Amino acid sequence: MSRTMSLVLNVWRQKSASAPGKFVRYEAKNVNEHMSFLEMLDVVNEELSAKGDEPIAFDHDCREGICGACGVVVDGVPHGPVGGTTTCQLHMRTFKDGDELTIEPWRAGAFPVVRDLIVNRSAFDRIIQAGGYVSLRTGSAPEANSLPIAKVDSDSAFDAATCIGCGACVAACPNASAALFTAAKISHLALLPQGGPERQDRVRRMVAQMDHEGFGHCTSHGECEAACPKGISIGFIAKMNRELLTAMATAPNEVPPAK
């Protein structure tokens, strides 16, 4: 039979980006161990709403760990205490009766709080705009099998491409660096021949945009890899640095300014 528990939640509440925020204490009673973390918050919110109080705002959508919308910091750990998991896939059986949890949004200057546990991650979109693509016109592609790609390269590219853009890497980093996110996209495209022609401009523009957004530098703490729900390796950050050095050494022309 399922276990139920009662928890105390200290939740970050902040009405808007400009309003001050604070922790508010809530009791979550009769929490079923099979609930997901977000379902537990749903139940708290239903009780708040029924009383006419404003529910806790949090981002979420697919609730199956792939859309990258959700993510809160639970007791200091992005996506909570279980590794390789998004918040929506974290289940309450991880916790025990009487636990007191602190629930916060991603904390980073480049991710301003929108409301409560929701942050603005549009900086990630702008990093992709700076070159995270292959410049291809619809309908102009060659026959798909005309370009064989070694399975090992294709598999490594996939390992980088699996990033869901949730931002846990930034939230976990003491410098709030977006190096893992940016490196994943640069590596995905650099490992494939399709990404070849634009490789040097891409890395220079994307890194410049990342810096421009106000993310910190990577100092190899490795917290990002530990927090990443998709297990993306910090080896890709080394690859990004190699790509950047090569680009700077071989094409010392100016890169377009960041927007």
Added chain:
Amino acid sequence: MELNARAPAGPIENRWSDHRFHSKLVNPANRRKYRVIVVGSGLAGGAAAATFGEMGYNVSCFCYQDSPRRAHSIAAQGGINAAKNYQNDGDSTHRLFYDTVKGGDFRARESNVYRLAELSVNIIDQCVAQGVPFAREYSGLLANRSFGGAQVARTFYARGQTGQQLLLGAYQALERQIDAGTVKMHPRTEMLDLIVIDGRARGIVVRDLVTGKVSSHVGDVVVLCSGGYGNVFYLSTNAKGCNTTATWRSHRRGALFANPCYTQIHPTCIPQSGDYQSKLTLMSESLRNDGRVWVPKNVADCNKDPASIPESERDYYLERLYPSFGNLVPRDIASRRAKDMCDQGRGVGPDVAGVRRGVYLDFGDAIKRLGRSVVVERYDNLFQMYERITGENPYEVPMRMYPAIHYTMGGLWVDYDLQSTVPGLFVGGEANFSDHGANRLGASALMQGLADGYFILPVTVSNFLASQKPGAVDDNHPVVRQTVSEVEDRLNRLLSIKGTRTPDSFHRELGALVWDQCGMARTAAGLQLALEKIPALRQEFWSNLAVPGTGAELNQSLERAGRVADFLEFSELMCRDALHRNESAGGHFREEFQTDDGEAKRNDDEFSYVAAWEYTGDVSQPKLNKEPLTFEYVHPSQRSYK
């Protein structure tokens, strides 16, 4: 209303190329003068917006998510079909066309389906060139697998994340156009109404989900790619935000809604564990290749540890009923039989609202036969996902499965150009009704979304724009202002009820009602009951809804309230369509219409048509219009899986 599908005539192989040739073009220098509004940023909307941008149109794209990369196309696991015949197993455009028409139970338009099969190969070329990391063989060439019972291996895949990788390809193309300045992206912005002036779609009214500001966006054409309506059932495999507001509001403004009763159930989803459940998670159908489905023979055994139930007391009902296909019967049959077992009281797992809804999917025999290492190799990622959600280890305890709503084939009626009955309103992807008939085959949704977005809409929308003068309407037009004020009034009404029930509580009640009466199996009596209860629930909603907060801020309760209000209207049309269709076809199973073996029985003489419903001003009195379906190439036959 006269429904003109504008499907071209002539040999089916030439229809799309002839039609493209006869479609008008817009001079490249003039394209920037046309404003194209795209609603939704999934495979169809993202691909369309990116392509319109590349062509030089002035594009505005809207999504409710915080980034276009999060549209629900991202969650597709299995793969995407294409008639490449890379495996030399006899595949061809014609075979994919044939399989799709037959799989749709002969309720789709042949011309559209042929075009889809034809374009499937271009999609793969396009995506590979974008850097989508599809699975490859050691030769470096693309790998394929057989999917959903197809006799050929035509499915391209990227581990279990095909949807994500394809969507990121479209998203990156879209971000490139945003950088180039051709596309203006509006994330966290929800369409709440369509602006129709003199019978023409001229724009949309949206709400900024952060500030709450309601505003109009006018343009020369509106392209809706806003997904399906599966969340009418509350519990589904859809993302939480998926909704029918964009399509339903457009329906109320004159767009006909086609075949809303065609909904697809996926047989292998993780069952509900309690009444707090917020969504259902799909597990790949490939599990049925080696897992054996069973329930206890005796009701009394249902709450026992499955390991304690001896072989002789287990009912492997699919193997018993369908000796030649066994556990691999099609989705709809596997789903209905699971429901039968649970309705007989032989379901397993937790008791939710008095019923145990689950059947075992047991790998015990597979582990004995193949060895644990083979099972690990084939299914470990799925087993881990199951264990993460349920806390049970499928290597030790049989999995529990139950069907869930997964996809909706119905949608806004469109002609061959994907234009709705409102001129200037085009509809792509799951939001339209077009290509899947009464049932969608596995790995065909991604194909359709991308075919519409990359290849069809850019041609047909250009053809439409070529005969329009750009910029004919501005934001001060009285109809634009009137539509904005209607949206504001409606939001204020939702906020001012100040009742006691949350939007979710109404949504759950509606979902349970339509799932019971208009879900896997339907009866005239059940549908009539639903048609009595839905208006009453709607009335209660408008008198007892509780929405805390205000409209001038981020307010997730208000967002949900608006979506639930539309589901409360849409659901009635869905039930009415199901009641009128006195036959069983694909995902629509009416218990009164089945063969002696309990299989779906079509009635081609009376129901070989698309049911396109027209809004009359009264939600409960829609008018039925029919588009007859004719089959020149694939002749209707009855399925048999015995």
